[in-house]
Structure formats: structure tokens, C-alpha cells
Amino acid sequence: MIIEQTNLEDCFIITPNVLEDDRGYFFESFNRKKFEDLTDMNIDFVQDNQSKSSKGVLRGLHFQKGDYAQAKLVRVLKGSVLDVAVDLRPNSKTFSKSFSVKLDTINNKQLFIPRGFAHGFLVLENDTIFSYKCDNYYNKLSESGILYNDQTLAINWEFKEEELILSPKDLSLPMFNDLFS
Numbered sequence: 001m002i003i004e005q006t007n008l009e010d011c012f013i014i015t016p017n018v019l020e021d022d023r024g025y026f027f028e029s030f031n032r033k034k035f036e037d038l039t040d041m042n043i044d045f046v047q048d049n050q051s052k053s054s055k056g057v058l059r060g061l062h063f064q065k066g067d068y069a070q071a072k073l074v075r076v077l078k079g080s081v082l083d084v085a086v087d088l089r090p091n092s093k094t095f096s097k098s099f100s101v102k103l104d105t106i107n108n109k110q111l112f113i114p115r116g117f118a119h120g121f122l123v124l125e126n127d128t129i130f131s132y133k134c135d136n137y138y139n140k141l142s143e144s145g146i147l148y149n150d151q152t153l154a155i156n157w158e159f160k161e162e163e164l165i166l167s168p169k170d171l172s173l174p175m176f177n178d179l180f181s
């Protein structure tokens with residue numbers, strides 16, 4: 001397992017050690033001890049999620065507020081995404097900054113997104129399956145988010161605006177300045 005720092009504090013790229021043989025491959029998709037040893041963080045994931053999406057789907061930017069904030073370890077089981085994390089921790093040196101990385105089944109990369117971040121992803125291939133671990137349970141009343149094309153965050157999704165597919169909920173998310181001004 002290789003851990004790479006990103007430009008955001010406490011947000012890491014994790015690349016598993018893929019063991020190939022003439023049958024195919026094997027890798028440990030998560031190993032708590034190795035994760036904690038390498039990141040110096042304690043983590044206790046309690047919920048796994050999975051979603052399937054068509055090319056052009058953009059899910060996010062989402063986060064849960066307060067006591068229900070979630071850290072996530074995200075990866076792709078099939079297809080590929082542009083994954084985006086945004087630091088929304090007001091006291092962080094990287095507050096309001098974002099990080100993007102392509103996750104797919106070629107690079108097998110995963111992104112660890114700590115509590116206090118917003119998360120979203122743009123699907124780059126049809127029938128992409130996205131899977132992630134959360135260290136806190138889903139709490140509908142604590143859900144919040146920021147509109148994907150918020151001008152303060154200025155995230156480059158690298159995709160034609162007219163080809164994006166978002167849920168009505170995501171299209172009605174607030175702007176960054178509505179939440180943090």
C-alpha cells in the first residue's frame with residue numbers, strides 16, 4: 001500500500017499493492033492496521049456504500065454536518081470517475097481548496113477524504129460502479145452540500161456542462177458563500 005499526500009491536509013491517495021499471477025490479480029482493498037500505521041490516523045469505518053452511474057453523472061458535492069460528519073475511503077469497482085474533495089474545515093490551512101484525481105480499475109487508486117470535507121465525483125464511463133467506506137452512519141437530517149459549479153470553489157470538472165446529469169437535489173444545493181460567508 002502506498003500513501004501519497006495531496007494539496008489538502010489529511011486527504012490522501014492510497015494505491016494498493018496489486019499481486020498478479022497467471023489467474024489474474026489480488027490486492028487488499030483495505031487493511032486497517034496498514035492504513036493507521038501509514039497515515040498515523042485512527043479510523044473505524046462503520047458503513048459501506050455502492051452506487052452505479054452512467055457517463056456524465058455528477059454526484060455531489062455532499063457532506064454531512066456536525067456529529068454526523070463522515071470520513072470516506074472511496075474507489076471504483078468498475079469504470080472510472082473524476083473524484084473531487086473540498087476542504088470545508090474553517091481552521092484548515094487549505095480551507096475552501098479542492099483536490100481532484102481520476103480513480104479507475106487501471107490505477108486502482110483510492111482517495112481518503114477526512115471528516116469536514118465535501119465530496120463529489122463525475123462519472124467518465126457508462127455503468128461505473130463506485131464503492132466507499134464511511135466512518136459514520138448516514139443521517140438524512142445532517143445532509144448538506146455545495147453546488148457543483150460554485151464559482152468560489154471553481155472546480156474544473158473537465159466535462160461539457162450540457163452533458164452533465166445531476167439529481168434535482170444536487171441542482172438545488174447552496175453556494176459556498178451561502179454556507180461560509
Ligand SMILES: Cc1cn([C@H]2C[C@H](O)[C@@H](COP(=O)(O)OP(=O)(O)O[C@H]3O[C@H](C)C(=O)[C@H](O)[C@H]3O)O2)c(=O)[nH]c1=O
Nearest residue numbers: 049051059060062063072119120121137138139167169
Ligand atoms: C448517502 C446515502 C443515501 N441513501 C439513500 C438516500 C436516497 O434515497 C438514495 C440516494 O441518495 P443520494 O441521491 O444522496 O445518493 P448520492 O448522490 O450517491 O450521494 C452520495 O454521493 C456523494 C458523492 C457522497 O460522497 C455521499 O456519500 C452521498 O451523498 O440513497 C442511503 O440510504 N444511505 C446513504 O448513506
